[in-house]
Amino acid sequence: MDNKGVSRRNLLRYAGILSAATAVTAGLGACGDGSSSTPDTKSIEATLAFTLSSGFDPMNASSAVATTVNQHVFEALVDLDPITREPYPALAAALPTPGSDDLTWTVTLREGAKFSDGTAVTADDVVWSFNRALDPANASLMASFISFVGSVTAKDAKTVAFTLKSPFSLFPQRIAVIKIVPKAKTGDAAANKAFDTAPIGSGPFTVVSANATAGVVMGVNTHYNGPRPAKVEKITLRTTPDNTARLNDLQGGSSQAIEAVPYLDVKSVGADRTVDEKQAFNQLFLMFNCTAAPFDDKRVRQALHYAVDTQKLITTALQGYATPATSYLDESNAGYQKAATVYGYDPAKAKALLAEAGVSNLSFELVTTDTAFVKDSAPVLIDAWKAIGVTATLNTKPSSAVYGTIVPGAGFRVLAASGDPTVFGPDVDLLLRWFYLNETWTKNRHRWAASPASKQCAQLVEAAAKTSGAEQTALWKQALDLVADEVPLYPVFHAKMITAFDPARIKDFAGASTTGLYFLDASRA
Template sequence: MNSNGVSRRDLLRYMGVLGAATTITAGLGACGGGDSGSSGSGSKTIEATLAFTLSSGFDPMNASSAVATAVNQHIFEALVDLDPITRKPYPALAAALPTPGADPLTWTVTLREGAKFSDGTPVTAEDVVWSFQRVLDPANKALMAGFVTFLDKVTATDAKTVVFTLKTPFSLFPQRIAVIKIVPKAKTGDPAAAKAFDTTPIGSGPFTLVSANATAGVVLGANANYGGSRKALVEKITLRTTPDNTARLNDLQGGSSQAIEAVPYLDVSAVSGGKKVDEKQAFNHLFLMFNCAAEPFDDKRVRQALHYAIDTDKLIRTAVQGHATAATSYLDEGNAGYQKAATVYHYDPDKAKALLAAAGASNLSFELVTTDAAFIKDSAPVIIDAWKAIGVTATLNTNPSSAVYGTIVPGDGFRVLAGSGDPSTFGPDVDLLLRWFYTNQTWTRDRHRWAGTPAAAQCAKLIEDAAKSTGATQTGLWKQALDLVADEVPIYPVFHAKTITAFDPAKLKDFQGAATTGLYFLGTSRG
């Protein structure tokens, strides 16, 4: 446990890519994984290569690693799911979108007829209630709990009907419940069962988990008991996993994979032979995060100065070959809720120097911690050089994310981090994205330490007030929150990266790259 009472594992759950703990790795290995690198069976199999290795289990209450999140979209369903490409809500386990009651605190959902889990057992309203209750139970420390704080209770009125009672009105209810995937109570009802379920999950989605290996990858099979609208159009999906850029590109060019994610920025032009590149603006970003409880970073002028000192256009050209957009808001410009912030950090070294002088931060020197994501590592030297030009000295300390969030950031010596994050994998709405970095206690209390400040309290109130509002009032409150975090910058993007997927259109039908991490094959068949 750290000094704030949060365990290392809890911290890692929230970071986005869980560290490969020995117990998890052993459990995943037990699932199998022996054929994830084998050749497919013609038109019955899709083979693809992901950019991350499998580093967590699959229980959707807490799964947040890049691979598990992508896999879970294929094997689990929520009552309402978000299309992984368009991000629009659609009825999944529900027969229709939720129905509002006579008052704004009640919503009703009816399950689709004949819904079954992949083991053939029926999905019942009791399973739905349990899936929400286990997330809401504080003892479980569920990652998803922070996204459904508006819920008061969930009850089953019959075997197919569930009624949700809210604490306060929440206009985004129909799409927000997509974060809660429905699991069988019989398989997750006690700690021992839940532990086993984490490595051998059972869902109601169009695919099932056949095997999983921490290094070799994941194999999915078609779920014969699936009765929803997104039936599996292939018998098997093999997902190789490797962070090696060259290996992924070779898989595509050599024909062993029909799709790869995270095409290396330097190699986009090298994709050839009829293969297609699909580039989308994404929320995923390079951010700067400060220890706001430590001098001089408790003064927002110092934090602002380090942003103004960066020539973001040069950084984007140099580090990501132009495949990013300079941040003009916390949200990326492709987000439906985007509003330009009142403060935009254009390159202004003179202003940066003036802010440092006003804050009394002369001869500033600190360690810049970074994660080892490729575009973060490529960006760090450019950022350090920019700071050097305004008289600031930063030394570089690059580590895997597990070490950064598990040991370094919680430590007393932490001051500044350059990292990346993409909570839009859970949903693209403004409320969810603001909550992730600015009200979640793991971030606000244990990482950037902004919690407890008047600005943090004001931000939280704006987010809560917006959640209870609708229309122009809600949009206006979100604008105030976006302006506030742009001014305070406890954690804030420098640029929003673009996701680059490549695939063979001759071998995949109805496939698109996503604007988040992962590859998604719902509705995709072999060409």
């Protein structure tokens, strides 16, 4: 099956519209942020950089807060450690066992595994979770990541057999994208709606309350018997895009950890706090409506990239905490290969490309999300384009409005935003599929899907999926070179993730190279 037929209903869910978060609030009782005025050693308090903008159903959850929470609440058969990104058996008793033909894999469930409502996790729940995501009627965001799966069957109550359409060498780690959900709680539309706001998983924590502005409180799943038991009784995740508020939470002691330390304040966090800096895939990208003139001409898209002095942009907007893009992938990625086209600062070339395309006096609205480093980058982009004779006016909105209303509209032309699909996995195949094969992006957002280049990109990614080693790497290089040349959506830079925490109050914690804060092994000091 494929991800064909993405519905408007799913597009709105994917956009993370605020109404979904409101439903979460209602479904969980809206009990505020759950924080205590006197934090104790049985709880962890932290502050995230985004607000809750969607539900939690892992079949479609993609918002920063929901994916962070889901890592604590749900398990896949195999999970990726949120810090090291290494695969480990989670709900599975061991890593999957391959058959002799490279088309079959077998997984045995952990003995005694239970969901947080006390019901046993069975092979039928696993089969249901995969088929539910693969069903085109559900328009799951995860479907394109597991399109190689032909069938999933229960051999007995604890054993699951997978038959693949073609060999896929990344199978053991890729199945981490499918979190296992109880079939009994997700059997129809009404059940799915309730589950989206009050999720039930087999992970070490449960969602106690969720609020669109205050954040999420998690408690302990007392039925959990897996490899990463909870070491605290409660986790409170406050949520705010306000840089000052997050910093005040850390320095004032109400939070033991915060993500996205304001770049201006990294050096003033304090000697008694630890700052964890990691290069990330997380990027500032430019995205174009590739069906609307003149952005249907790749030379115009290329020109706007060449016009940007990326190092100046990074210094001005991020205080140096980013790396200019030399590929779709960041240079810390294990699969990184430098692209054949690298957009160094070259305003003369930018002007020449516009002239070749027959474009003069270009003007458009630059839409941006309200993520802090995106907002800070926008004026620098606009000034750079002004220097080559291009006029851009600024329209900054929350992500919910950008993806829910503006980008799907007929008037959309150019977007500057951030994106980090590495929360689902860091491998090249997954990352290419996210922005360049998923119809939500290719058909409904940058609208590159109908172009011959888009079809060629999909063929390269699918061909690479069927092989391994040097042949796979070479095919990925062709795909990376193609998207670097076409730039329907392409990074200007890859940001660094700056996490800060109080080592005197929290231990066994580290910052991640993705969005979010993760406390699977953490405890209070």
